[in-house]
Amino acid sequence: MIISDDWDELVEWLDKRFPNRSWRPEQAIAYYADMRERFDMSDVWTSVFAMYEKGQTFAPNGSQLIADTIRVVRHAAVDELYRGLPETAGERPPVEGWIKKRFGVNMTGTELIARIHKERGPCKTKTCDVCYRVKVGADNER
Known part of the structure; x- marks a missing residue:
């Protein structure tokens, strides 16, 4: 779950890194409403950092942020499912x-x-x- 203070921090971070960001205040509120119950803030940050490190020059819109956060969550779940399995090393x-x-x-x-x-x-x-x-x-x- 995402709390509003954490979301505000993310929005401020995006403002500083992406000055041409196209989020209006009502969009930031709508994206928060879409994401607050579905995701953990650490997964959202992981997604945002990954996009930033790839050299993305514009702030992600809500659908991009949701899609990439889903990717982060799925990747973490698969890693957790198979962590330490002997089969991952080709063993029986x-x-x-x-x-x-x-x-x-x-x-x-x-x-x-x-x-x-x-x-x-x-x-x-x-x-x-x-x-x-x-x-x-x-x-x-x-």
């Missing part, structure tokens, strides 16, 4: 039935790794069978 699950207990569905280790890669992207290592197979298969199709 520790015990039989562990995948079903953790994710609520039966999958083979390879299917779980494929799911992880679909949601997080391919591994950066060369030790993952799934990534290697996908890369080799894609190279052979050319």
